[in-house]
Amino acid sequence: MLNSLHRHCVWLQANWTDWLPELLAFQSTKLAIITDDEELATNIPLGFVISTSKAKQLLGQTLDILVLDVRWGLSLSQLSLLAGCVRGGGIFALYTGNILSWLKAPDHQLDRYLPWPLTSAQVPQPYKQLFYRALQQGPFTDYFPTTIPGVESESLELTPAQQTVQNSLTCTPVTLLLAARGRGKSTLLGAAAAYWQQQHYSVAVCAASRQQTLAGAEQFEQSRQVNSPFPFFSPDSLLASTQHFDLLLIDEAASLPVPVLVGLLSHGKHVVFCSTNDGYEGSGKGFGIKFRQYLRQQGISFIEHNLLTPTRWGENDPLELWLEALLFSGTMRVAQKWVENTLNIQAYHSQQWLEQTDLLDQTFSLLVNAHYQTTPDNKRWLVDDPSATTFIATQQGQVAGVCLTTSEGELPRELALQIEQGSRRPRGHLFPQSMLAHGGYSDAYQYRYWRVSRIAVSQAHQRHGIGSALIAEIQSRAVSANVDMLCTSFAFDKDVLAFWQSLGFSVVRVGVSKDKSSGTYSIMMARAIKPAAQQSLSKWVAEFRHHFVCGLPLRVQDLDLVSCWQLTQPLGEATESLPLSDTLRHHLGLFAHYSRPLETVQTLLWQALQPCWLSSNRTETILLLTRVAFGEIHTGNCQQFGFKGKKDFIEQARQNVAWLLSTYEK
Template identity: 35%
Template structure:
């Protein structure tokens, strides 16, 4: 393998103890630094060990050989990341349960993506990887039950190991960068292509008057880049760099290098780019941080002076490397390449399920490839979810050649018991899944929302050349009809709010009912939620939620002295419930603020600290200092106590009733409610 410059995959399949022992024997037989990746560490192991969720810190490192223990579950992002760290001549030893029972083995990794309380079996993903592995003649198998099977490598040209200088491909790009005047340069490459080395060479050879600065999601992942930079690049953590740029425009800095840019929030990237005359962004074709090609289409489309750079030739291993090819096939890294180069007009919309996807490879590759290209933060975790997460359904738009030109991904939500729905509303429980349904309860006032049955549009994509032709609206219109036929209460969507996006969803029939109070780190936008209500319960929910949303917006815009002039009025049932949730449970200040303002209109509600915050706009830090409190948690607890005292002063009977209701000592729907109004 070393002579050919290639790497191979060795599957050890059997009982966990047997697989582990054989793998240990292999590490002793063949010299190397043998990275071991497993959830449970091995005592007295002489080489580096990492848990799957920690391997991201190893990106940019290089190892000879690795063991990946997948006997309890397959962490797909870690698998692809580790494969990219192995040098030529390496083995990747993958430990799997008994081959014939793989599809019956609960996968512990499913807890990250299935939104289920217990690990689930993953038969569709197992069917997919079995098909790919069995078709690959370069994969080596060693089974506890059936012994070793494998073939010698086919004869190929001897590999010339890099001599430490730049390759012809790197040198060509480097010459262009060294002559750059201004602009943003985006370097996209697969792992092992030398993009970090190229970025380091740029810093080392730059002859301009200014410095070169470097930022990346993790400093540990830029070791290779810094070695090539020969000490001529200064590293900044992304948050610290942005803070520095906002405080003072960088002076005498010619280049900002952003390594693994797809892993940094887009809003942060745009702001950083605007502060420097020249910027080099590097990103991987597919990996932990998402899709490089999708990054190009989505993020780079917003850049005015963008130059695209590519590195195709691998450096750390030979071209057509067996391990790289195998991992790419397992995790559909090249799925975007399966999309039609000349897509036709929409001819058919078809509903599909997970069973159809796994049994139709062209459909699977094009469906996943389209989602990856349109949503660049799509990662192998999403592939695992696509195959086997419960409650999913899909639809595709096909052209006259049966090629996928549009894709839609739906997730079932709701149906929680009344008791669990109340726990979600109170802030005491947060079960997996149910994004919109839970948000309407926990961050809005709709404690009934999680009980209703709904479906959420999770992803929607149309090939770039056919956008703005009504294709997405056609897919959504069909799903609205399907949702009605299924007897769902409503169809929902959550998205980063922009005026253009909202106009699209509004045109599809959605009503905006909730918006987050803070900008999302990933998009720089406020999270918005909208629904199409069908049932009477959902229509009433939408009406109440829109009213609450508008009141929250009003409070954030109107001058506070006008609010303070409003005469006190009797608290409604909804106010008592909301105020009790704040006082006696874990409802947030933002979710309860409308009712809190109504409470403060009553002179008997003293709430001195809370008044200073809501009416006087005194900052929490000042209130903590003035109150000699230990921190913000103590301040919030003080506010809760103040509200509890105010409710008791207003109406002792109602206060006790709603305190008991919030504490789940009364039924969710209590006949006694009406009698005490």
């Protein structure tokens, strides 16, 4: 028998004409039916129908009844998100229609992930079989309950756990507040904003969108004692301002890139980062891992709170337990201890997953914990995309490392020309499309690539060579599979870049603007397998390095010079220096050996430095002279960089420019 605060789970297989009258008989004003069926929509009162593309608008709302129509497409991310909108005692219904027909039907959600020219009508969909099993084993009935309990008026009183957190928010510079959905995190945020305002603190609430703070704003309105507006600020507006608050509350922090979170730290005396920890919005749990690492590295004091008891529904709610088992059941079973010489690497693909459900759960669990961009939909993608292969490193049956690859390339020449000209952007094929559209490398279409889209190693197994072992296994299999080139793409990180460079991968592209999801630049790297591909790759790398160095004055606004240097360094092959023009040699010589003022040769100095970025290994000198050329170091601030004073700075600059001139042949 269900607890009155447990949610009812209903599986609708009959035609909607059979169950819709019964549903509408509940006469709930908090009903939502998510569907793209126009005929069904016309039979539902206005305001209760939402298209699947707009379903995310329900985030932050509380519903009595929600029906999710998945007949034409199953999105696990959407399922996870919408389930959290249903209150305790309410109804969550999945509408599949006839299950046998649904298992074979095309799926518009899957179509979004499949690479051109594939469609869901052309490929098997093994994940639907896994989902069918989960439905059969879940808490679903095929009928609605006779009644649903009414909603008691919500108390403004916080729970003891919430009260404890609220009172501690100004005890330390940073607070991390983590909770699964339905634990009252947003309610606490709104109540805390009102409470601390009443204590005469300046308070701001920040989130990626105002929609994410609806529950908090409602609680704020109910809790406030003065007629003040909800103090919402977008991240962009805060970062662009000089505003500083006594208390800054950031909701759904995991949906913001870590560089943005770092920037927000300077806008509050006390900063609270609130987030769900189940990855339903595509944040995964990488937020907690990476952000904690940053805080510790910077010596920033923080405390962490976890809200464990649900407030929106009862404990041991059957829908919550079912979703946890469906999406995150492998969380506690990822390998925890390194054992020498026991690593085993295998590849899994498509229908092989039907017999490896436990391994699938462990694999997805590791990805959720390692990558902030991991979404529930990714679990279906790695099973259903025929171009995807998952390489798994295990120890004694437990997952220690995971690497996801996708097969790309071998595009028709006509399509490649359209991509290069900017008139087509087919699904998938990320690497060759970028080489064509952004790099202008016309021969990129013809090669077959394996792109590493995700790589993760459990914390207990890092620094043991598992990542390298995975790539070595992929390389070996790529040779047998007649692959021309391995490639990868990732958000810029010095350690990640060094990892790929150590494996022989070269940078071929750096994004021209920061990626919205990561807050930094995207990087593309490649390693050739076949000689013909190596010839092309060498040309791509040379062109990239030349263009990147020429545009360096623009890059240093967002990327430090050490990072830029790392991005442009060759893998062993140095580029020969070009002769220096007589004009440059003359002007720089007057500075190096005589009394020419530095300010008159800064632009000329950068012209002479550019070839050194492509050929010299005297890193410190080149970086120092580049900072001088760009005006980062000058007579007014030189002591901050270790110089004794203006005279010492100019003298050493002259000596270094003299060395620079000596590197060029006359």
